[in-house]
Amino acid sequence: MGAWDTEQVLALAPDPAAAKAGQAQARVAKWSDAGRSEHALWGYCQGSGKKPYQTMVDLSGPAFRCSCPSRKFPCKHALGLMLLGAAGELTATGEPDWVDAWLTERAGRAERAAERAERKPGEVADPLAAQQRASRRADRVSAGMAELQSWLDDQVRRGLSGFEQRGYGELSRLAARMVDAQAPGVAGAVRRAAGVVGRGHDWPGELLEELSLIHLTVSAHNRLAELPPSLADTVQTRIGWTVETARVRAEGEKVEDDWLVLGRVVEPDERLTVRRLWLRGATTGRLALILDFAAAGRRLEPLPAWPGEYVPAVLSFYPGALPLRALLDQTAPRMPAPKPHGLTARQALAAYVESLAADPWNERWPLVLQGVRPARYGEGWALVDESGDALEILPFVDPWKLLAVSAGEPVTVAGEWNRAGFRPMTCWDSDRAVIVA
Amino acid sequence: MRGWDGLVSSALLGTERRPPQFAELPPSIQEQLGEDPGLLDAAALATLYHRAGRLPLQGIAPLPVAEGEDRPLPRPNAIRRLTAMLGGFQTAALGEWLRIATEKGWGIPPEHLPALADYARGRSEYRRLVVEAAGRRAGWLADLNPEWRFLHQAVNDDPQVWTHGNALQRRSWFRRLRQRDPGTALDALREVWPTEPAAARTEFLSELTAQLSKADEEFLEAALDDRSKEVRRAAAKLLARVEGSQYSERMAERVASFVTEERGLLTVTLPPRITKAMERDGIDPQPHPGLGRRAWWLRQLIAAAPLPPPRLLDLPVEGVGFEVLQTAWAEAAVRERNVDWARALLTSNASTDNRTAELLRLLPDEEWPAVIEQLRKTIDLGDLVGGLPVPWPAPLGVLVLDQLRKAGTARSFARLASTAARAVPVGVLTHPLVREPPGEEDTWRSRLIETLNFRREMYEELS
Numbered sequence: 084m085g086a087w088d089t090e091q092v093l094a095l096a097p098d099p100a101a102a103k104a105g106q107a108q109a110r111v112a113k114w115s116d117a118g119r120s121e122h123a124l125w126g127y128c129q130g131s132g133k134k135p136y137q138t139m140v141d142l143s144g145p146a147f148r149c150s151c152p153s154r155k156f157p158c159k160h161a162l163g164l165m166l167l168g169a170a171g172e173l174t175a176t177g178e179p180d181w182v183d184a185w186l187t188e189r190a191g192r193a194e195r196a197a198e199r200a201e202r203k204p205g206e207v208a209d210p211l212a213a214q215q216r217a218s219r220r221a222d223r224v225s226a227g228m229a230e231l232q233s234w235l236d237d238q239v240r241r242g243l244s245g246f247e248q249r250g251y252g253e254l255s256r257l258a259a260r261m262v263d264a265q266a267p268g269v270a271g272a273v274r275r276a277a278g279v280v281g282r283g284h285d286w287p288g289e290l291l292e293e294l295s296l297i298h299l300t301v302s303a304h305n306r307l308a309e310l311p312p313s314l315a316d317t318v319q320t321r322i323g324w325t326v327e328t329a330r331v332r333a334e335g336e337k338v339e340d341d342w343l344v345l346g347r348v349v350e351p352d353e354r355l356t357v358r359r360l361w362l363r364g365a366t367t368g369r370l371a372l373i374l375d376f377a378a379a380g381r382r383l384e385p386l387p388a389w390p391g392e393y394v395p396a397v398l399s400f401y402p403g404a405l406p407l408r409a410l411l412d413q414t415a416p417r418m419p420a421p422k423p424h425g426l427t428a429r430q431a432l433a434a435y436v437e438s439l440a441a442d443p444w445n446e447r448w449p450l451v452l453q454g455v456r457p458a459r460y461g462e463g464w465a466l467v468d469e470s471g472d473a474l475e476i477l478p479f480v481d482p483w484k485l486l487a488v489s490a491g492e493p494v495t496v497a498g499e500w501n502r503a504g505f506r507p508m509t510c511w512d513s514d515r516a517v518i519v520a
Numbered sequence: 521m522r523g524w525d526g527l528v529s530s531a532l533l534g535t536e537r538r539p540p541q542f543a544e545l546p547p548s549i550q551e552q553l554g555e556d557p558g559l560l561d562a563a564a565l566a567t568l569y570h571r572a573g574r575l576p577l578q579g580i581a582p583l584p585v586a587e588g589e590d591r592p593l594p595r596p597n598a599i600r601r602l603t604a605m606l607g608g609f610q611t612a613a614l615g616e617w618l619r620i621a622t623e624k625g626w627g628i629p630p631e632h633l634p635a636l637a638d639y640a641r642g643r644s645e646y647r648r649l650v651v652e653a654a655g656r657r658a659g660w661l662a663d664l665n666p667e668w669r670f671l672h673q674a675v676n677d678d679p680q681v682w683t684h685g686n687a688l689q690r691r692s693w694f695r696r697l698r699q700r701d702p703g704t705a706l707d708a709l710r711e712v713w714p715t716e717p718a719a720a721r722t723e724f725l726s727e728l729t730a731q732l733s734k735a736d737e738e739f740l741e742a743a744l745d746d747r748s749k750e751v752r753r754a755a756a757k758l759l760a761r762v763e764g765s766q767y768s769e770r771m772a773e774r775v776a777s778f779v780t781e782e783r784g785l786l787t788v789t790l791p792p793r794i795t796k797a798m799e800r801d802g803i804d805p806q807p808h809p810g811l812g813r814r815a816w817w818l819r820q821l822i823a824a825a826p827l828p829p830p831r832l833l834d835l836p837v838e839g840v841g842f843e844v845l846q847t848a849w850a851e852a853a854v855r856e857r858n859v860d861w862a863r864a865l866l867t868s869n870a871s872t873d874n875r876t877a878e879l880l881r882l883l884p885d886e887e888w889p890a891v892i893e894q895l896r897k898t899i900d901l902g903d904l905v906g907g908l909p910v911p912w913p914a915p916l917g918v919l920v921l922d923q924l925r926k927a928g929t930a931r932s933f934a935r936l937a938s939t940a941a942r943a944v945p946v947g948v949l950t951h952p953l954v955r956e957p958p959g960e961e962d963t964w965r966s967r968l969i970e971t972l973n974f975r976r977e978m979y980e981e982l983s
Contacts, residue, residue: 239559242534288528295563302561428576436572443568456582465580472576483634486664490630490657491585502571515593517631 087142092165095145097155101162108163111172117164119173125182126173128160138164139182141189148185220265224304224322227264231257231273232301235294243287250280250290268323272297296444316402317442326401331410335399340364342371342398342411343420345449345497346390346508348520351379358383361449361499361508362398362411363423370449371398371409388417390497390509391516405442422511425453425495428472435500450474450500454493457486466496466505477504484519488512521570522546527563535559583664588656591627598981599629606635610974612942614639618649620982628653633661637668644670682708687720695727702731706739718748725754732758737765744800756802760824761855770801771825778818779845786832788839790814791821815844822848827856830864843871850875857882866891869898877907885913892919902936910943917944921951924968934964941971949976 096102108128111117115135117126122142127135128151136151138160147161157165167173178186234257243250254277261270276293279286303310303318310318320326342362350357360373377383388394395415400406426434431450438445452474455466460475464482467473476482485507488494496519498507507519523544530540540559542550549565593599598621605614618636621628628636633654640646647670651658654671662671672689681693698705709724716724725743728736736758743755759767780787794805794817802824808816818840827849837845846865850872853861862882865872872879876899883891892904905912905920912920920940927933944951954972958965 235560236558239531240534240536242532242537244532244534287532288524291528291531291563292567294531295560295567298558298560299564432574432576436574439568439572443564458580458582460577460580465577467580467582468576471578471580473578473580474576483661483665484631486583487630487633487657487661490660491583502574512630515629517629519631 087145087165087169089166089169092162092169095157095165096162097157101155101157101159104159105162105166108159109166109170110163111167113163114167116179117167117173118176118179119168120175120178120182123178123182123186124164124168124173125179126164126167128163130160136160137181139185140165140168141186146189223265227261227266227269228301228304228322230264231261231269231297232305235298235301238294243290246287246290247281251277254280266323268321269297269300270323272300272321299443311404313402313406314404317404317444320401320403321444328410331399331401332412335401335410336406337397337399338364338367338369338371338409339397339414340367340369341393341395341418341420342388343423344386344388344390344392344394345423345451346499346518346520347386348499348506348508349383354379356381356383359447359499360386361497362394362409363449363451365393365420369398370407371400372407372449373411374408387411387413389516390518391420391511392417393420403442405438405445407445420516422495422514422516423451423497425451425497427470428452428455428466428468428474429470431474431500446501448500449497450505451495451497452505453495455496456491456493457482457489466507469493474500475504477501477506480506480520482507484517485510488517488519521566521573523549524566524570527559527566530559531563584660586656586660591625591655593629594621594624594626594982598626598978601978601981602628602632606632606639610971613971613975613978615646615649616942616975617978617982618646618653620979622649622652624982626982627655630657633657637661637665637671641667641670682712691723691727694724695730698727698730702733703735706736710739718751721746721748722750722754725751725758728758729761732761734762734764737762737767741766744802752800753802756824760802763826767801767824768826770797771821774798774821775825778821781832781835784835786835786837786845788818788837788845790840791817811844815840819844819848819851823851823855825852827852827858827861830860833864833868833870846870847873847875850879853882854878859883863887863891866895876904880904881908886915888913889915889919892916902939905936905943906939908943911945912943914945914947917948918951920944921948921953924965925951925953925956929959929962929965931964937964937968941968944972946975946979949973949979 093102093105096105114126114128118124123139124142125137125139128138129135130151136149138147138149138151138158140147140157140161145157145165147157149158149160151158151160153159164173246253254273258270258273258277261267261273272293276290276297279289279293283289300318300321303314304322307315307318342364345361345363347358347360350359356377356379358375358377360375362371362373363369364371373387375383387396394411394413394417396411396413398409398411401408401410425431431452434450435448438448452466452468454469455474458465458467458473460473463478464476464480464486465473466476485494485496488510494510494512496507496510498505498509498520500506509516510519511517523542523546526541526544530538540562542553542557542562545562545566546569549562549569552565553562602614602617605611605617614636618628633650636646636650636653640650651671654661658671662668669686669688672686672692678693681689685693694705694708697708706728709728713721728740740755740759740762744752744759746752746755756767759765760771762768774791778789778791790812791814794803798817798821799805803817803820805817807813808819811819822845833846833849849861850865850870852858853865854875859882862879864870866876866879866883876895880888880891888908892901895904901920901923905916908916911917917940920936921944924933924937924940949972951972954969954976958969
């Protein structure tokens with residue numbers, strides 16, 4: 084390892100232009116603090132900017148890292164460094180810290196990948212090490228929660244006025260601190276709070292709502308041992324502990340049924356597309372949520388069945404006080420389903436309230452509304468049931484498919500409810516399920 | 521909720537300056553507060569109290585129900601094809617799908633109406649099809665979404681529309697009445713005429729093309745004195761199409777004084793000037809590119825005058841280029857829809873100033889293949905058939921596909937192939953061409969076969 088000759092190095096170049104540019108960088112005068120070890124090459128290369136680029140090469144790959152903005156891989160600096168090495172112009176020394184840190188990180192990643200490949204699902208590689216890791220994380224989370232609580236207390240004592248100017252920045256920094264504390268769930272809640280600041284005339288009230296629920300998470304964390312186990316699981320999930328899918332499959336509550344697909348919501352994001360698939364058991368009446376993720380621009384897994392169809396399956400539920408999220412193992416081919424029965428607006432809200440009683444942080448709840456007719460509501464739209472009660476449709480929802488299917492007549496509609504309104508997913512044109520979102 | 525605003529203002533000012541007051545909160549929240557509660561404890565309770573206490577909205581009137589019946593939906597595979605077309609695959613066949621579905625009595629899945637309406641918004645040739653496809657939902661959706669106002673078209677025969685409707689509704693009301701009862705339509709127009717803006721006068725005038733007759737003459741003669749130039753021009757064009765009108769007589773007299781036939785020779789004198797009376801009759805005094813001024817005047821006069829017998833086409837001409845007369849006659853033939861003249865012009869290689877396709881359309885379609893066979897020696901086949909209405913008669917479809925089948929892979933046939941792909945009628949979709957697999961590089965040929973197959977499947981699914 085470590086012996087790369089000039090020809091081999093040039094063969095690594097992504098294109099001829101990069102090879103040429105790499106050769107131009109292979110001059111000792113361009114580099115400072117450059118060196119080599121058995122495993123790696125490194126150095127600072129002066130580019131056009133004020134700050135020199137930090138370049139390193141792991142010879143075992145080879146693998147490259149460089150702080151330059153080039154999208155070519157390897158970049159001209161990495162190639163130049165390797166050419167210097169091939170020409171024998173780098174001095175062998177010990178690796179500086181920044182190179183060592185990178186090599187260790189890479190080795191660790193490779194090891195974990197190898198472990199994962201060997202391990203059976205659900206099996207923990209080294210129970211002792213795993214326990215140590217868990218306890219280290221628990222310590223960091225506790226420290227993070229303590230910091231969060233004292234920040235919240237400070238704000239409330241000194242007052243939120245002036246937040247319109249400083250609030251977004253402070254909350255964003257706080258969110259980053261919570262990511263460091265390995266509490267990504269809370270970090271998300273803090274980011275959401277940041278999003279409220281200065282929006283609409285009632286932002287102080289909304290910010291207080293968000294902060295109070297974060298406070299509720301922190302208080303619950305402090306009393307984790309006193310809470311019923313399922314609620315403790317919910318709190319852990321809110322903080323950001325994830326349960327491995329293998330564990331859910333092995334230990335989660337199992338429910339077998341013909342699951343009616345109520346609908347799906349796809350939320351594309353810059354980085355990650357999230358798909359929520361809502362199910363309802365034909366016999367058990369249980370509600371369930373299947374979450375799927377895909378990197379931006381990638382395809383999501385195909386649906387197990389279309390909205391309005393049954394998928395016969397065993398669901399394994401994630402733990403929690405409101406077991407909703409589940410993993411699905413299909414047991415038979417999907418099949419047609421009749422139009423589902425639904426609720427009035429009042430009954431539907433009552434069901435949501437029950438879910439809040441179990442999990443006060445719950446934000447989304449699937450509703451099937453029966454016999455509702457579309458109506459204008461302010462600038463937007465609403466659905467009115469037979470008794471005249473109505474639910475507001477979320478303002479950003481495109482209502483036209485639903486309106487066209489209904490033509491003013493009562494329809495059955497499945498959708499997602501959150502405290503801001505209703506988001507239709509599927510509606511039934513007599514017995515035919517139609518995706519409306 | 522009581523007490524909440526107090527919590528918010530304490531949070532804003534800071535509990536140091538304004539200690540929170542819990543006494544204002546609802547009793548059920550106060551009961552839950554432990555000893556020495558903080559502002560955030562109370563706020564969390566209040567937030568959940570508030571969220572859980574949400575009630576349905578009340579007093580909201582639902583939309584009216586769209587009146588009428590729904591037609592049955594076609595089979596699921598036909599619906600899937602429609603979905604694919606709306607998603608961008610073979611979208612050009614959308615109009616044909618709608619036409620067949622309407623003919624066969626199928627409805628369309630209502631969830632596709634918004635996409636169809638958006639599609640037809642920018643493409644007026646689709647509007648009528650979408651209106652029919654939308655059925656009872658057409659007017660209903662148009663009332664809800666101003667961008668789809670055109671869906672009102674052809675829906676309402678209520679005379680209220682004529683006096684109170686929007687521009688589109690009025691135009692479509694007028695068009696329908698004109699078809700049914702031309703005289704009453706003209707009376708309705710007379711009544712509002714003096715108060716309509718010039719643009720509307722021009723628009724309504726263009727609707728008189730339908731069922732045009734001598735009964736309209738008096739009205740149109742008066743419109744020749746309109747204060748708007750567009751209205752005057754439009755009126756002159758219409759009058760030229762009214763058989764036996766005074767306008768035609770005036771034009772015939774003018775032409776007779778400039779063109780005379782003597783002993784088998786046409787002698788032409790060019791008009792020395794344009795009179796006020798000629799201008800009133802719609803003759804444009806401005807010069808025309810590529811033609812002498814006086815020749816241009818003559819051409820306009822002949823084009824607006826009743827056609828002489830077609831045998832004049834064979835006579836030698838003195839005093840002006842032959843093509844001036846030919847293009848004027850071609851224009852007149854299109855205006856009069858004169859089949860004999862169209863046939864004579866097309867079979868004599870006359871100069872028709874790009875009116876070949878229009879003249880071709882005047883012929884009965886069984887004559888097309890023979891005439892096209894002859895014309896395509898001098899005119900590109902793609903140009904000839906490009907302007908014909910679709911679907912083509914079967915013999916023409918066969919003629920063109922036969923040509924394409926023999927055509928090899930030359931790129932120059934790509935345009936004809938893409939026209940033919942859409943235009944051949946249903947009976948010709950199984951032409952032998954579709955059974956000969958194209959080469960890999962053969963893009964226009966594979967696209968042609970793909971489109972013909974797509975259309976054939978479409979007909980089968982909607983049958």
